[in-house]
Amino acid sequence: MKLFSYWRSSSSWRVRIALAFKGIDYAYEAVHLVQNGGEQHADSYRARNPMKQLPTLEISTAGGTQHLAQSMAILEYLEETHPEPALLPDDPFLRARARQLAEIVNSGIQPLQNLHLMQRLKASFEVEGEPVDARKWCAPFIADGLNAYETLAAETAGNFSVGDNLSFADLCLIPQLYNARRFSVDLSAYPLLLQIEQNCQALDAFKESHPDAQPDAVLAP
Amino acid sequence: MKLFSYWRSSSSWRVRIALAFKGIDYAYEAVHLVQNGGEQHADSYRARNPMKQLPTLEISTAGGTQHLAQSMAILEYLEETHPEPALLPDDPFLRARARQLAEIVNSGIQPLQNLHLMQRLKASFEVEGEPVDARKWCAPFIADGLNAYETLAAETAGNFSVGDNLSFADLCLIPQLYNARRFSVDLSAYPLLLQIEQNCQALDAFKESHPDAQPDAVLAP
Numbered sequence: 001m002k003l004f005s006y007w008r009s010s011s012s013w014r015v016r017i018a019l020a021f022k023g024i025d026y027a028y029e030a031v032h033l034v035q036n037g038g039e040q041h042a043d044s045y046r047a048r049n050p051m052k053q054l055p056t057l058e059i060s061t062a063g064g065t066q067h068l069a070q071s072m073a074i075l076e077y078l079e080e081t082h083p084e085p086a087l088l089p090d091d092p093f094l095r096a097r098a099r100q101l102a103e104i105v106n107s108g109i110q111p112l113q114n115l116h117l118m119q120r121l122k123a124s125f126e127v128e129g130e131p132v133d134a135r136k137w138c139a140p141f142i143a144d145g146l147n148a149y150e151t152l153a154a155e156t157a158g159n160f161s162v163g164d165n166l167s168f169a170d171l172c173l174i175p176q177l178y179n180a181r182r183f184s185v186d187l188s189a190y191p192l193l194l195q196i197e198q199n200c201q202a203l204d205a206f207k208e209s210h211p212d213a214q215p216d217a218v219l220a221p
Numbered sequence: 222m223k224l225f226s227y228w229r230s231s232s233s234w235r236v237r238i239a240l241a242f243k244g245i246d247y248a249y250e251a252v253h254l255v256q257n258g259g260e261q262h263a264d265s266y267r268a269r270n271p272m273k274q275l276p277t278l279e280i281s282t283a284g285g286t287q288h289l290a291q292s293m294a295i296l297e298y299l300e301e302t303h304p305e306p307a308l309l310p311d312d313p314f315l316r317a318r319a320r321q322l323a324e325i326v327n328s329g330i331q332p333l334q335n336l337h338l339m340q341r342l343k344a345s346f347e348v349e350g351e352p353v354d355a356r357k358w359c360a361p362f363i364a365d366g367l368n369a370y371e372t373l374a375a376e377t378a379g380n381f382s383v384g385d386n387l388s389f390a391d392l393c394l395i396p397q398l399y400n401a402r403r404f405s406v407d408l409s410a411y412p413l414l415l416q417i418e419q420n421c422q423a424l425d426a427f428k429e430s431h432p433d434a435q436p437d438a439v440l441a442p
Binding site: 104120125 | 287341
């Protein structure tokens with residue numbers, strides 16, 4: 001397998017955690033979201049993922065090469081083809097709750113604060129002398145989503161968002177908390193989420209998949 | 222089961238199709254997204270779904286009453302607890318493709334053109350005499366997403382988006398095409414999607430779940 005990824009892409013990070021946690025070997029191919037006008041817009045990349053977003057998983061078998069995109073679809077695929085260690089609980093309702101929490105991030109927060117949206121906001125509403133304030137735009141969406149997550153996780157959490165085992169929910173939460181800090185969201189209102197984050201950060205899968213540990217990371221000097 | 226829904230909510234419509242297709246009886250409770258300042262903001266509703274969005278599925282058993290939200294999580298729950306008739310193919314790669322197509326709509330289009338976002342755009346950027354043009358904002362996001370969907374569906378479609386059986390993908394596509402028309406998106410560029418839509422509309426599950434067939438529908442005189 002090969003993963004098309006960008007170090008700071010939170011959707012890519014979700015998939016990197018799953019691959020690391022399940023012990024699946026993969027090659028890493030960086031796609032820079034800003035350089036060269038955004039490498040995700042190149043014809044060669046669009047042929048793999050016509051949404052021109054990250055991540056994309058390339059799967060090569062004797063029968064040929066196939067591509068999958070959309071992080072939630074990739075997570076479900078990895079769970080079905082590499083069921084152990086599991087990233088969903090056994091109980092149907094708790095499985096649904098893990099996916100509900102994941103979707104709060106995936107469709108409820110991330111699309112409203114990602115690079116693509118910020119570029120559209122600037123193109124649509126920026127006037128000279130009045131730049132669009134990314135922090136002011138993004139922070140309320142992130143806070144609303146994390147509020148809902150904290151409330152719901154209180155019903156199910158153990159060491160992680162749903163019980164004592166890692167799930168899709170945590171794979172979405174941790175990268176979103178990283179984004180929240182980039183937009184200076186005050187996280188002190190989310191003690192449960194911070195505790196879950198601490199428990200996740202102790203796992204090798206989170207250390208290996210962290211943005212700063214990727215080959216294309218640009219670290220501050 | 223009880224579904225909290227709004228007739229024109231496309232995310233609610235996805236779940237209504239699944240319930241109808243699987244022959245699951247449910248009670249319908251309307252939540253008006255605009256009246257009374259948006260009934261989804263009421264404390265009683267927020268206790269069921271702290272994201273204050275539709276739909277929410279209420280599940281009552283001898284053990285008590287539970288709530289699930291996020292349409293994709295609800296669809297997966299219904300598929301796991303009521304596997305027949307199936308809404309995902311058997312093949313792991315095609316299952317992933319059905320979910321990828323569904324997510325193009327769920328996280329790639331819908332959040333960028335829903336009521337909540339339009340309200341934030343108006344509050345953030347509307348100035349006197351220059352109203353935010355919903356059509357101009359929404360149409361490019363819808364077109365980009367449908368372009369990607371049409372390209373990918375060409376690789377897998379039969380009568381429906383993935384082969385000859387209905388899947389999550391179709392459940393997301395049809396309500397999104399309805400939204401596209403509300404924003405005057407030219408759909409002639411998507412002949413495959415229009416053919417799939419026609420095949421879906423012939424099914425009872427789509428007729429019963431259509432916005433106009435819901436108890437809270439407001440039909441033009």
